Amino acid sequence: MVTIRCKDREFTNIQAILFDKDGTLEDSQSFLRELAIKRARSIDAQIPGIGEPLLMSFGILDNYLNPTGLMAVGTRGENEIAAAAYIAETGRSWFEALTIARQAFAEADRYLMRNPRTSPIFDGCYDVLKALAQAGLKLGIISADTTANIERFIEDHQLSEIIQVAIGSDRGLRKPDPALFVQACQSLGVQPEFTLMVGDAQIDIEMAKQAKAAGTLGIRWGQPTATDLKNADVTIFHLDRISILD
DSSP: OEEEEETTEEEEEEOEEEEOOBTTTBOOHHHHHHHHHHHHHHHHHHSTTOHHHHHHHHTEETTEEOTTSHHHHSOHHHHHHHHHHHHHTTTOOHHHHHHHHHHHHHHHHHHOOOSTTTSOBOTTHHHHHHHHHHTTOEEEEEOSSOHHHHHHHHHHTTOTTTEEEEEOGGGSOOTTOHHHHHHHHHHHTOOGGGEEEEESSHHHHHHHHHTTOSEEEEEOTTOTTOGGGTTSSEEESSGGGEEEOO
């Protein structure tokens, strides 16, 4: 077991750390913003005037991605449902609205490719993760993204020997359901009370707290005073604020 120090807090008897992906390990803000814009434009081409309200529902305002908004923390399915709801308000049937939304999302996927260039790992993350793994900690990722995309991220950034578990929203559970955190712990062979959670959104923090995690670390790169992370045990602005004491 390991003692982790983060700012003025120490967490003892830690066996594992679970991380969110988007906004925590992966600098995906630009990619997600462009993806949302492409989705909205595709739908707006069929239903003029709906583009701007859609962008707002996705959490895009003045070309800025709200880190607490639907695009940043929601699953693909939740974003599709939100888009379909706006389309249905124009008088389309629910079936037609959902079809239009899904086709627009598929078109956006073909247009934009997620890769190390469009969604790089945050500076310094690899070294911190490697050090944590070398200290004997078990590491995993739980994300609103699909498991396939998490595994692609792990492969793209040579994390296969560091990250032992990858669980996405397509496995039946979604944040902030604490059962998702418990499932990840079981996959690592550890108990929640010996596991830390690191995430950039309130749902990460609430999920871990409900699961009785050892502690919660809120991260907002370059913004240490993020008010939406006030319930986290510690808020940091860089992953290297996590240090190993023994």
